[in-house]
Amino acid sequence: DKKGKTKKRKIKVFPEDPDFPRIIIESVEFVRNDYPSWPPALHRRIIHEGEDVSDPKAVENLLRRFLRRAWRRPVNGKEIKKWMAHYHKILQQGDSPILALKETLSATLASSNFLYLSEPFNSDKSRKLNAHELAARLSYFLWSSMPDEELFELADSGRLLEPSVLRKQFDRMLADSKADRFAEQFSMQWLDLEGVDRVAINPQYYKDFDNKLKPDMVGETQAFFREILRSNTSALQLIDAEFTMLNASLAKHYGLEGPKSQRFERVSLKGTDRPGGVLGHASTLLAGSDGADSHPIKRAVWIRERLLHDPPNPPPPDVPGVEKSVPNFEKLSIREQIAIHRKKEACADCHRGIDPWGIALEEYDAIGLFREKTARRKKRVSAKTVLPGSHEVSGLIDLQKHLLNGRRDQFSKALVSKLLTYSLGRSLDLDDELLIEKLGEDFAKNGYRLPSLMKNIVTSRPFLSR
Structure with a gap:
């Protein structure tokens, strides 16, 4: 009862073959809101307070904001137009605006732009990464996650491409507790x-x-x-x-x-x-x-x-x-x-x-x-x-x-090679040998300290290029 006490109650048992319709309830499930506030914080991060999801203009702004984070770069008008068309198509099928929005956002997360670190190229020639590509590569190397707002803003302004800014960001990100993910995942992969x-x-x-x-x-x-x-x-x-x-x-x-x-x-x-x-x-x-x-x-x-x-x-x-x-x-x-x-x-x-x-x-x-x-x-x-x-x-x-x-240099080269492979997300080839040698020399000069090696990798040509 309401006071939390248990009482015995009589149960009516119907006859085996009643001459009236009946419903058998096998189970009842209750769902309650266990969040301290509603809508929950994750919901508010996507749909800001006061945003009307039945207003197409508000949905367009929301979609632009969401895709910037999900795809780790600004989106152009053509991309927004495509996904707004998807939203309206679902809406026309009779779904509510919130369900149409939910389906649209889910579909954007099935895109290769979300699932992969997209670094398009048109030829076999190497090219420099743009600021947003660099932000994503740096963030997934050190944090195993997307860039934060500070990194996004530096990418938006293009300042992340400045060597001094990049080095400062490396120091900031390595000092963050999120860099523990790098330590866990790299050691897991390297040492199997x-x-x-x-x-x-x-x-x-x-x-x-x-x-x-x-x-x-x-x-x-x-x-x-x-x-x-x-x-x-x-x-x-x-x-x-x-x-x-x-x-x-x-x-x-x-x-x-x-x-x-x-x-x-x-x-x-x-x-x-x-x-x-x-x-x-x-x-x-x-x-x-x-x-x-x-x-x-x-x-x-x-x-x-x-x-x-x-x-x-x-x-x-x-x-x-x-x-x-x-x-x-x-x-x-x-x-x-x-x-x-x-x-x-x-x-x-x-x-x-x-x-x-x-x-x-x-x-x-x-x-x-x-x-x-x-x-x-x-x-x-x-x-x-x-x-x-x-x-x-x-x-x-x-x-x-x-x-x-007797094998110090060989171990050092092994660690350098494994770390470079992890940071670039690709296997190494003959073109990387000179860099491996240079990184190894600096690694030894700096007392075999990992932060210095990692910073040298982040500022190297292969890391800054595609």
Whole structure:
């Protein structure tokens, strides 16, 4: 009742075959307005207070304003005329003005002008971006979203094309919290963190593992990249660092003292056995497994593709596996299995340049924890190996040292290339090589700091051109 009390009431039950019509109500649904004000804020952002959507002139102004934001540029009279005709066509079909407007706006969002960053061209020759194209490219690079009003106004005036204004806008946008989206999405794509969800952890070997930990594993790597970006410190820490980013769940998983909440916080690794850098993150180690045990070849290919920008050639077609030709193959240790692969002529050349990179991580299991024996076969692990170039390493720490001392320039070039690809939204070609070299030189001179590299990319010719 109105006082919130429950009372018993008598229910009338009709006869099985009443001699009068009846209606059976299966369910009743009530919809209430839960907004603090009506119309809600999102509605008012499209239809301003006092605008009459039954007035064609008001609809035209609304449409022009909406398309400017949706398409990230001013619209011309021809485009407005086309969509007003669409609006009137729906109106003539008997719909109300508000429904006709809703259908029209929905249709504009199915346009390629909304779905893609439109940069038209009439020839194979490169051209400079106009101010609105540059605003969109900059905004989707740093914010993964449309330009804000300040960026729109600078594009409208053309001032965004001035180098000093562009640099100032870069600084403003990078300082904004929306730039965290860049850190999350770039690290996700570059390091293939989606690989975590492609692996199903085998409960036979990891009975206590909770799949809810997977997002935390990915979150550590994303937060770690964001921290290096925000603190404006050396990106070489991506290879080896004295800290990581943990929440309560992941700290417990690693057996470390850490935050008491689920919010990621910076945690020092000094005095612990936990390695720093992305190679020691549970996200990358889990993605480089088969869910039951480590997978040295997957981990090796990941290192070469993501950290060294040197992906191995794909395996030759129609080469039969060795599993069926070797008795008790599944009972052999990983090293023994890999040794058999190397003896096979069709596999030997490639595997010599791949396998050692993954063997160096053998001391870490499928969920990123240190181990002395394999989960499946209980074989004692060994992370001693010889990398290409006859460089001996024994475990992850040695591998990190080798990457920093012997492969620093290669890692730097890999990061520059991946970041340039992400910013341009296209694959790189030979014409980009000189820029990659110049960006790499400046990256090193500036202490491998990401903001300086990103600003140099934003002011480079390829970023400013189509």
